[in-house]
Amino acid sequence: MNLRVTIAIAVFLGFATSAVADSPATPKPLVFASPDGNYYFRLSPSPDFDEAKAEGYLYRVDADADELLYKTKGWYSFSVLVSNDGNSLVRIGPWPSQGQPPESTPALVFYSGGTEFRVFTVADVVKDLSALEHSMSHYSWGGSLEWADGGWDGRVQVHTVEGTTIVFDIETAEIEQ
16 A cells, blocks of 8 residues: 555544534433432433423432422433432533633533523633633634532532632532632
8 A cells, every 4th residue: 555545544533533522412311319329310312402492300208109309491411410408409501612601601601490590601610711721613612510429418510621619509509719
């Protein structure tokens, strides 16, 4: 095989691999439980994957039949945390596409009783926007959402691309120092 063909194939495979690696994951039904297991949130994407049509359902676990407490609509996330009383949720916003301004792109969204009450944008959680990690079509601010202490005191934390860990109260969305 001549050198030009080999180089052309290598370049093509490099671009093809990058394009696949940069594709958003396909939404699928997901379930997120509270740390004590007494509540769970079932998130269902629409069949056409339109985020505006996604629905979520918060249930209280009961010995006879689980009880639906509230429903959400219009968003999907691969990362959701549910409080031990089932009233509070926090989710990661969608994977930001190039061209979406960090000042208006949701990073974290907090809910009480199924109603959105606080949004932190990418610019709220990343102070040095030059630290954002860019791919061919998206950018990342970090976005690792987890319980700060296993979830028993209601504190959640995210890790940013700046190496910062920000801790929030899941009920109030207040930042703790």
